[in-house]
Amino acid sequence: MGRIVLYVIVAALIIALIVKFFYLLVAGALGYWAYKQFKKNQAKGSKQTLTYILGAFAGLFLIFFLGSLPSEPANQTEPIAVVDMQEDSVSKSETISETTDVIATSKNSDSKEIQTQEPQNKNNRLSATLIEVTDGDTLKVKVEGKEEKVRLLLVDTPETVHPEKEEQPFGKDASNFVKKQVAKGNMELELDVSERDKYGRLLAYVWIDNKMLNEQLLEYGLARVAYIYPPNTKYVDQFEEIQKQARAQAKGIWSIENYVQDNGFVEPKLEVKEPVVVTQAPSVEEHAEVKEEPVVTNVYYKNCDAVRAAGADPIYAGEPGYSRKLDRDGDGIGCER
Template sequence: MAQRTSKKGKGKGSLSALIVAVLLAGAYYLFFQEEDTAPTRDGLIPVELVKTIDGDTIKIMYEGKETNVRYLLIDTPETHHPRLGKQPFGEEAKRRNQELMNSGKLEIEFDIGQKYDKYDRLLAYIYIDGESVQEKLLSEGLARVAYVYPPNTRHLDEYEKVQKEAKKKGIGIWTLEDYATDRGFDSGTYPVKGDTSSKTTAKQPVSTTTEQFANCTELRKVYPTGVKKGHPAYSERLDGDKDGMACEPR
């Protein structure tokens, strides 16, 4: 009789342990379904987009709250800066960033350095379906390599190579001579007159001719050295020799 009672007690203990294990597993599953912020094998963290702020900043849901994320190692022109205002290609960069954000699965990656900047924004590398958004913006001439603060430099070499190619092609921000500098974007040299934004695609990232002048005399009053093809003021009508440079000095 005593032997049978022992087996019965042992059976109850095993059943209780099984129930506890099932409950813990269920709680774990529910928690990570709601807060899926664990890094994947590649170190990428799936997140939910709240909105696109500009070319290099987004708002996401992270650890249960809305958080702004500043893209590591790149800088795009401003759209509504309190001091700098709207800069050339700022709207194009924002629109392209927004297109990318809405095109696939959003993930972020942290570097080994500081995780937040002085404005309490997360600092991260951004990916859509596993592809780098930073590299995409750099390759289309909509961003420059900037804000390099070691040790957050994991992808610096790749970014600089992509920027070099975009600069060589002379697209986007690189159509404006001395516009993108180590100090930022020289919008004083290239003030935005009206809306110079344009629809952009991966194959044709920048194309805008909304800043018009009657002739080269008028254009040179604003741009003494002329403008390259792709500049908001460029027009084939003012490019007499069809060399991709309108109203250059003779």
């Protein structure tokens, strides 16, 4: 019984080889026949007409065999699209521009891999290791053994290292917050459709232990929703909802009146009212008004050193210039000694 099974297996293998290499076997048989005919006719001195015919058929079947071999389809990629995107800050060695060209790198429809050969995992995220926190919305990381600059998508924090701007209120707070968060756990970068800006920086949503850093900056009032440029709009709706809540609670950047503008952050200027000028001696009732000192409105203190320099310490809730930034323990009294 075992021998019969063996014969069946051998016969099946032979049939499979014959089917797979049918054209090659026929070409070989015809070629061998042509060779033998050639020798025979040569010995007799006969014409080689049959030999030529057999050789032609052998070559034809060889071509059929070669044509039946599978060929690998070439990878096809979509054309590269160019999108204009406005950016806020670059390093001193980079040219500052109001608009930034973002190159949208297409993804292969089969492999779902970015064409710059940066592999993505099943969650569409890249594992990264922090090198440096440049600013509240800019990082340096290592991805797949390569150093990369990363710009957080859809958010904008006040400046701390801009080559043409001074440090802005809450800029250092945003930077320190990012440093604290990225030290908590594993970092992953989630890319949107457009992968890089013209400076070569990766545009990403940054995840720390499955918490998105972009969202946290908005939640604590340390960033505004900005630079909304399709196709990178995956989370824009939920970002705007988070910003709406932070603004309603006057958190961080929203605690300074008119500080957040559509084009960025504008520090409030001190507005001084001119003293009242009279042309005749005031009455008793008017005396206090005439001697009234110039009134300063929209007062802003950068820190407690500025409060003390102005002689306004301690500063109480409701007084000009008071903000939660100056009142760390939240008891309504800022810059206590």
